[in-house]
Amino acid sequence: MLPEGLIDALIEHLGADAVLTGRDAMAPYERDWRGQFRSQAAAVLRPRTTGQVADAVSLCTQAGVAVIPQAGNTGLVGGSVARPDQVIVSLDRMTAVRSLDADNDTITVEAGCILADVQRAAADAGRLFPLSLAAEGSCRIGGNLATNAGGVNVLRYGNARELTLGLEVVLADGRIWDGLTGLRKDNSGFDLKQWFIGSEGTLGIITAATLRLFPALAQRETAFIAVPDPAAAVRLLGEFRQASGDNCIACELLPRLALELVCRHIPGCRDPLDRPAPWYLLVELASPAAGDWLADALQAVLATGLDDGSVSDAVIAGSLDQAAALWRLRESIPEAQTREGGSLKHDISVPVSRLPAFVSEAGAAVARAIPGVRVCAFGHVGDGNLHFNLSQPPGDDGDAFLARADEAGRIIHDVVAAMDGSVAAEHGIGRLKPAALQRYRSPVAVDLMRAIKQALDPDNRLNPGAVLEYREP
Amino acid sequence: MLPEGLIDALIEHLGADAVLTGRDAMAPYERDWRGQFRSQAAAVLRPRTTGQVADAVSLCTQAGVAVIPQAGNTGLVGGSVARPDQVIVSLDRMTAVRSLDADNDTITVEAGCILADVQRAAADAGRLFPLSLAAEGSCRIGGNLATNAGGVNVLRYGNARELTLGLEVVLADGRIWDGLTGLRKDNSGFDLKQWFIGSEGTLGIITAATLRLFPALAQRETAFIAVPDPAAAVRLLGEFRQASGDNCIACELLPRLALELVCRHIPGCRDPLDRPAPWYLLVELASPAAGDWLADALQAVLATGLDDGSVSDAVIAGSLDQAAALWRLRESIPEAQTREGGSLKHDISVPVSRLPAFVSEAGAAVARAIPGVRVCAFGHVGDGNLHFNLSQPPGDDGDAFLARADEAGRIIHDVVAAMDGSVAAEHGIGRLKPAALQRYRSPVAVDLMRAIKQALDPDNRLNPGAVLEYREP
Numbered sequence: 001m002l003p004e005g006l007i008d009a010l011i012e013h014l015g016a017d018a019v020l021t022g023r024d025a026m027a028p029y030e031r032d033w034r035g036q037f038r039s040q041a042a043a044v045l046r047p048r049t050t051g052q053v054a055d056a057v058s059l060c061t062q063a064g065v066a067v068i069p070q071a072g073n074t075g076l077v078g079g080s081v082a083r084p085d086q087v088i089v090s091l092d093r094m095t096a097v098r099s100l101d102a103d104n105d106t107i108t109v110e111a112g113c114i115l116a117d118v119q120r121a122a123a124d125a126g127r128l129f130p131l132s133l134a135a136e137g138s139c140r141i142g143g144n145l146a147t148n149a150g151g152v153n154v155l156r157y158g159n160a161r162e163l164t165l166g167l168e169v170v171l172a173d174g175r176i177w178d179g180l181t182g183l184r185k186d187n188s189g190f191d192l193k194q195w196f197i198g199s200e201g202t203l204g205i206i207t208a209a210t211l212r213l214f215p216a217l218a219q220r221e222t223a224f225i226a227v228p229d230p231a232a233a234v235r236l237l238g239e240f241r242q243a244s245g246d247n248c249i250a251c252e253l254l255p256r257l258a259l260e261l262v263c264r265h266i267p268g269c270r271d272p273l274d275r276p277a278p279w280y281l282l283v284e285l286a287s288p289a290a291g292d293w294l295a296d297a298l299q300a301v302l303a304t305g306l307d308d309g310s311v312s313d314a315v316i317a318g319s320l321d322q323a324a325a326l327w328r329l330r331e332s333i334p335e336a337q338t339r340e341g342g343s344l345k346h347d348i349s350v351p352v353s354r355l356p357a358f359v360s361e362a363g364a365a366v367a368r369a370i371p372g373v374r375v376c377a378f379g380h381v382g383d384g385n386l387h388f389n390l391s392q393p394p395g396d397d398g399d400a401f402l403a404r405a406d407e408a409g410r411i412i413h414d415v416v417a418a419m420d421g422s423v424a425a426e427h428g429i430g431r432l433k434p435a436a437l438q439r440y441r442s443p444v445a446v447d448l449m450r451a452i453k454q455a456l457d458p459d460n461r462l463n464p465g466a467v468l469e470y471r472e473p
Numbered sequence: 474m475l476p477e478g479l480i481d482a483l484i485e486h487l488g489a490d491a492v493l494t495g496r497d498a499m500a501p502y503e504r505d506w507r508g509q510f511r512s513q514a515a516a517v518l519r520p521r522t523t524g525q526v527a528d529a530v531s532l533c534t535q536a537g538v539a540v541i542p543q544a545g546n547t548g549l550v551g552g553s554v555a556r557p558d559q560v561i562v563s564l565d566r567m568t569a570v571r572s573l574d575a576d577n578d579t580i581t582v583e584a585g586c587i588l589a590d591v592q593r594a595a596a597d598a599g600r601l602f603p604l605s606l607a608a609e610g611s612c613r614i615g616g617n618l619a620t621n622a623g624g625v626n627v628l629r630y631g632n633a634r635e636l637t638l639g640l641e642v643v644l645a646d647g648r649i650w651d652g653l654t655g656l657r658k659d660n661s662g663f664d665l666k667q668w669f670i671g672s673e674g675t676l677g678i679i680t681a682a683t684l685r686l687f688p689a690l691a692q693r694e695t696a697f698i699a700v701p702d703p704a705a706a707v708r709l710l711g712e713f714r715q716a717s718g719d720n721c722i723a724c725e726l727l728p729r730l731a732l733e734l735v736c737r738h739i740p741g742c743r744d745p746l747d748r749p750a751p752w753y754l755l756v757e758l759a760s761p762a763a764g765d766w767l768a769d770a771l772q773a774v775l776a777t778g779l780d781d782g783s784v785s786d787a788v789i790a791g792s793l794d795q796a797a798a799l800w801r802l803r804e805s806i807p808e809a810q811t812r813e814g815g816s817l818k819h820d821i822s823v824p825v826s827r828l829p830a831f832v833s834e835a836g837a838a839v840a841r842a843i844p845g846v847r848v849c850a851f852g853h854v855g856d857g858n859l860h861f862n863l864s865q866p867p868g869d870d871g872d873a874f875l876a877r878a879d880e881a882g883r884i885i886h887d888v889v890a891a892m893d894g895s896v897a898a899e900h901g902i903g904r905l906k907p908a909a910l911q912r913y914r915s916p917v918a919v920d921l922m923r924a925i926k927q928a929l930d931p932d933n934r935l936n937p938g939a940v941l942e943y944r945e946p
Binding site for chain 2: 101102103104105106147148150154155158159161162171175176177178179181182183184185186187188189190191192194195197198199203214215216218234238241242243244245246247287288289290291293297349350351352353354380382383384385420421422423424425426427428429433436437440441442444445446448449451452454455456467468
């Protein structure tokens with residue numbers, strides 16, 4: 001399938017063990033996390049160094065072969081899925097922590113570092129690397145940066161983009177841009193790293209990054225709070241931010257349905273409160289300062305909320321184990337939904353102020369189209385980012401429900417657009433949503449995207465088909 | 474000087490009062506803040522709406538005339554200086570606060586809004602807009618964003634870039650990109666706003682922005698601390714960040730010389746401590762949470778510092794007036810330096826961990842070249858950003874000293890480069906430093922910058938000569 005001599009040249013530059021062509025060896029790299037795409041590559045390359053990544057890219061692109069970069073392969077939108085005439089470049093052997101500068105609060109890591117390993121290296125130095133998401137035990141930092149990953153601590157610390165100071169990138173022509181800097185202020189020309197973060201491997205392959213670290217956390221309070229509706233949740237979010245000194249590091253919204261599904265399907269999960277409530281907030285306050293004033297702040301906000309009706313009940317974790325049990329309720333939702341039957345996922349965001357209206361309008365719109373559908377809208381209320389997921393009507397045929405994915409997506413995304421929201425909040429576009437990008441972003445915005453793609457990768461060799469609609473070369 | 478008919482067409486679209494061609498009327502727009510550049514425009518346009526900016530740009534660029542965008546005209550690197558065949562587009566009439574969404578913690582303002590007015594609008598809504606710099610009473614937000622302004626609160630809140638969620642931009646061909654969004658998470662394609670922030674008007678003209686707001690501050694502690702050397706300052710910075718719960722919002726370093734010059738030249742300024750010390754830190758801790766634990770944290774760090782020798786003396790502001798007096802010492806340094814005689818400014822940054830070594834190495838290098846030179850290195854130690862300014866040797870000829878600007882700059886910038894620093898930390902490149910960009914950024918980086926410039930402004934009509942080296946069209 002590949003041009004003659006390419007495999008030999010790749011073996012010469014990368015070593016035989018770095019060039020996989022056997023079906024079994026390639027299988028883990030061809031698997032799509034959610035099983036939505038058929039993926040089959042001509043070869044999988046596993047370079048050990050940035051120079052080898054550059055060699056791989058220039059050999060492939062000069063031979064007219066497209067390159068699909070891949071890190072942890074845990075993405076949810078088919079961002080690293082290959083066709084049989086394409087080559088996957090995996091970063092999974094580039095796992096070094098190149099350096100850590102505690103006084104500068106920075107760490108420099110290779111793209112294949114597993115996110116949890118970055119967190120651990122920071123903790124070992126008495127620092128915090130705050131990027132945190134469900135896949136952190138297997139996702140790799142290069143993928144986190146290529147997709148501008150979000151997660152649960154964006155509210156206080158920002159997305160992956162805001163945590164990045166410098167990048168090393170292999171360009172489409174095989175040149176290496178060494179932009180590894182640990183500077184907090186650098187206006188010496190355009191900020192090139194911003195182009196590559198969130199570009200999903202379509203403009204260059206990130207091979208290493210210098211990331212911001214923060215003081216380690218010394219006090220932490222976790223509470224699971226019953227609230228009457230999303231409007232109360234938004235109100236409480238503002239009060240928690242103010243009272244905690246902007247130390248609300250996570251604020252997650254769960255509907256009653258999510259808690260019921262988790263308790264039904266996930267062993268060991270149970271409702272921590274005595275009576276059912278329509279909605280819940282999982283709130284975490286944390287600070288690098290010693291002391292116990294966050295506990296006071298939490299109690300004060302809850303007391304006011306119980307008085308004015310924003311809060312109907314709450315439990316505060318008394319230990320790290322109890323906090324972990326509360327987080328398990330939140331993090332088990334996707335698995336519980338899968339076990340319940342057919343489910344359709346929508347990763348959307350709206351301004352925080354419009355989130356309550358969005359939940360009711362989008363919920364009503366899908367209920368009109370699909371009677372009996374169950375809305376399981378949960379997620380990062382502090383970022384206006386909901387996973388507005390739908391579970392099939394009980395007893396219905398799951399496949400028939402899943403066949404309505406496009407229709408349901410269109411209904412929900414239209415409400416998102418009407419509220420100035422995003423149809424791809426934290427998971428990216430990948431190969432799942434290029435048509436939605438085309439539909440909901442303005443023609444000027446799409447033109448600008450095509451212009452930079454054309455400037456940096458004129459032959460469309462880097463991850464073609466992701467982000468921007470695929471055109472046969 | 475302009476093509477025939479252009480002025481008439483501009484008057485038709487913008488109105489006669491928006492097209493200035495008289496020398497007196499244009500003078501304020503032609504003035505360069507530091508008087509380093511001769512500036513003289515063919516016309517100054519003062520559009521009232523985004524549509525009029527778009528008309529102005531398309532009329533000019535179609536006529537082959539270059540456009541120099543200008544906001545508050547307070548930049549320090551000649552970023553909005555015009556030649557006699559160029560037209561200045563001033564944003565100074567577009568000063569509306571378009572909207573403020575308190576629940577979403579966002580404000581949408583036009584590019585001509587004065588920074589202090591943005592701060593005030595936020596405060597009126599019980600929120601904080603944290604961008605703060607000496608020129609805040611006259612600089613305009615469009616210029617702050619076009620230069621990715623820094624200032625004193627970057628340590629806690631980030632640069633202008635990190636405070637921006639959405640932009641509205643007029644492109645080189647006169648099209649308007651409406652990217653005004655208040656979303657915290659949006660990965661629906663490339664993050665276009667990042668291209669324009671910090672591009673100094675060379676890729677598009679920012680006409681409006683949606684900015685992040687934060688909870689208002691409720692407690693604040695300000696201290697002026699005598700320290701033996703920059704290494705002690707870096708150590709204390711880390712301790713303040715940890716002890717305050719990452720609520721150290723400013724950390725400014727001053728050498729003894731700066732304090733002496735300020736006390737000598739600025740009426741009402743006096744040394745707040747009894748004995749002289751080689752270096753000083755001006756530290757501000759602040760939190761949106763009520764309480765007095767920041768005072769405790771400050772006292773604890775100072776007590777430890779007095780014990781271990783990191784601190785030799787300190788004064789804590791007992792009132793807002795006292796805090797303002799301490800800040801006046803810091804903010805008067807540039808004026809005091811000017812009154813002292815010839816001075817050369819260098820806006821540089823290095824990793825925080827290398828700042829002590831930088832101060833001694835760069836200081837020694839300039840002293841070798843210019844015996845008697847006095848180094849006045851002050852600024853944002855928390856960001857590794859120093860204004861490494863030189864005052865002329867006492868009694869020497871000021872003009873002879875100023876004539877050595879290029880030589881001194883080269884010496885200092887070489888030390889910066891050897892320490893992985895930036896020769897343009899927060900003021901930008903403008904027309905002052907394109908050669909330094911070319912020298913200290915890698916050829917690959919410069920190529921990438923030229924590639925996006927070519928893609929977005931192929932005829933080089935937007936602020937030609939700024940950032941990238943000027944080539945006659």
